[in-house]
Amino acid sequence: MQSKLTQNFEKKVLFGLKYCGIDTESISDNSPLGIAVSGGADSVSLLLSLSSLFSSRILRVITVDHGIRPNEESGGDALFVENLCRSMSISCKVVKIPHGKIAKNAGESSDSLEAVARDFRYEAFFSFIKEENLCALCLAHNQNDQTETLLMRFLQGSGGEGMGGISRIRGKIIRPLLEITRKEIEAYLTERNQPWRTDSTNSDTKYLRNKIRNILVPMLNENFSGWQKALLSGAKKSMADEDFFKSSLLELECGADSSKISRQYFFSLHDALKRRLFYSLLNKKGFSSRFPFRLFEEICSWKDEKNRELTFENLKISLDSESLLFSFFTPEPFIESSFAFFLTDIGDIIENDDFIISVECLPQSEKACGQKKALLTFSPSKSGMEKVSLQVFLPLCVRSALPGDEILAGNGKRKSVLQIFSDWKIPKKLRERVLLLEEVSSGRENSLRALLASHLAFKNWIVEEAKL
Numbered sequence: 084m085q086s087k088l089t090q091n092f093e094k095k096v097l098f099g100l101k102y103c104g105i106d107t108e109s110i111s112d113n114s115p116l117g118i119a120v121s122g123g124a125d126s127v128s129l130l131l132s133l134s135s136l137f138s139s140r141i142l143r144v145i146t147v148d149h150g151i152r153p154n155e156e157s158g159g160d161a162l163f164v165e166n167l168c169r170s171m172s173i174s175c176k177v178v179k180i181p182h183g184k185i186a187k188n189a190g191e192s193s194d195s196l197e198a199v200a201r202d203f204r205y206e207a208f209f210s211f212i213k214e215e216n217l218c219a220l221c222l223a224h225n226q227n228d229q230t231e232t233l234l235m236r237f238l239q240g241s242g243g244e245g246m247g248g249i250s251r252i253r254g255k256i257i258r259p260l261l262e263i264t265r266k267e268i269e270a271y272l273t274e275r276n277q278p279w280r281t282d283s284t285n286s287d288t289k290y291l292r293n294k295i296r297n298i299l300v301p302m303l304n305e306n307f308s309g310w311q312k313a314l315l316s317g318a319k320k321s322m323a324d325e326d327f328f329k330s331s332l333l334e335l336e337c338g339a340d341s342s343k344i345s346r347q348y349f350f351s352l353h354d355a356l357k358r359r360l361f362y363s364l365l366n367k368k369g370f371s372s373r374f375p376f377r378l379f380e381e382i383c384s385w386k387d388e389k390n391r392e393l394t395f396e397n398l399k400i401s402l403d404s405e406s407l408l409f410s411f412f413t414p415e416p417f418i419e420s421s422f423a424f425f426l427t428d429i430g431d432i433i434e435n436d437d438f439i440i441s442v443e444c445l446p447q448s449e450k451a452c453g454q455k456k457a458l459l460t461f462s463p464s465k466s467g468m469e470k471v472s473l474q475v476f477l478p479l480c481v482r483s484a485l486p487g488d489e490i491l492a493g494n495g496k497r498k499s500v501l502q503i504f505s506d507w508k509i510p511k512k513l514r515e516r517v518l519l520l521e522e523v524s525s526g527r528e529n530s531l532r533a534l535l536a537s538h539l540a541f542k543n544w545i546v547e548e549a550k551l
Contacts, residue, residue: 486501
């Protein structure tokens with residue numbers, strides 16, 4: 084006889100399926116139910132509970148070996164899932180991504196390792212749904228995942244559309260565990276005497292989600308009682324609001340195409356609708372990169388202008404007397420794939436279409452170790468971009484990033500420049516245009532004074548001691 088804990092857990096899973104719109108009576112050999120299983124506690128609990136609720140004959144499992152961790156670890160997870168499914172007489176498909184492929188793709192794009200892995204994983208999921216003619220594919224995201232996602236999106240500056248959290252339904256992908264906590268999951272598996280695998284990267288706080296899970300969440304638990312309930316309640320309200328905006332957006336898009344929109348119509352919209360319409364049109368246009376919000380704000384400031392224009396990557400947005408227009412173009416080469424310029428004296432200037440860098444004398448200039456202290460001013464050519472003035476020692480090298488570059492962070496530790504590119508979502512084709520300021524022969528271990536990217540509509544990273 085099942086324990087009360089087991090019964091309650093499996094009832095919650097069944098309720099979760101029905102809440103996702105699944106007619107459990109329609110699951111059959113011809114329309115089976117799929118389960119994505121990684122070997123971790125969440126997905127193993129999902130597999131175990133669904134195998135208790137339904138015949139193994141109508142269940143299908145997929146597991147993805149991402150090839151990120153050592154072969155014996157990620158391959159061991161896949162083997163664990165295979166053996167577990169075999170013991171339950173459940174069909175299991177293993178998708179193995181060649182080792183290093185995801186890391187290579189992440190290095191060639193603006194996306195993080197996690198984002199690229201997710202893209203590969205979902206590609207495998209969609210193929211599996213089609214191959215097996217699944218009525219749905221169940222993923223094991225739980226309530227803890229939901230709160231972590233909401234915190235992560237808040238820290239990343241997400242708008243209301245992101246603060247609804249993880250969707251319960253995405254086409255044929257469903258998440259029946261979203262109301263179940265990780266504590267309940269582990270208690271269920273312990274009760275069933277079922278082991279699970281633990282991903283060694285879960286403790287690596289270089290990943291934002293892990294940093295939230297291992298540092299921020301414990302701090303919130305200790306200091307802010309009930310924060311999870313409040314956060315989840317707010318997410319449900321945001322999701323309801325977003326449903327309204329999506330229905331409104333369908334009507335708004337009737338008055339626009341992917342190439343242009345009436346300027347009068349665009350500027351008459353409420354800011355919330357204006358932003359959603361703008362980004363929706365970019366997606367329809369086929370612009371796949373992340374368009375900086377600060378550039379969108381600049382476009383919104385054009386309301387009383389006659390003609391304006393800005394470019395980002397290969398996208399040009401222009402305003403004339405009638406329309407706001409979107410078009411693609413072939414960018415001119417920046418300088419070269421790698422570059423280095425030297426500033427050696429007062430009055431030196433570096434100038435191109437994107438920016439001007441000038442060196443001026445400080446009121447009380449001083450020399451140290453043969454170097455002259457000076458005022459450097461960095462002025463992006465585009466309006467609305469951040470202008471920077473900082474104190475530097477000459478000679479100074481202005482160069483592109485190199486493998487292994489590190490810059491000092493506010494906590495006194497070094498941060499990988501390539502990791503900053505990834506965190507800021509700077510596309511690979513723009514990374515070679517980011518400027519690094521390096522003091523030459525400073526005699527100091529950390530000679531990078533700044534990373535300048537505001538001419539590309541991203542942020543600047545200035546070492547604290549260099550600021551005025």
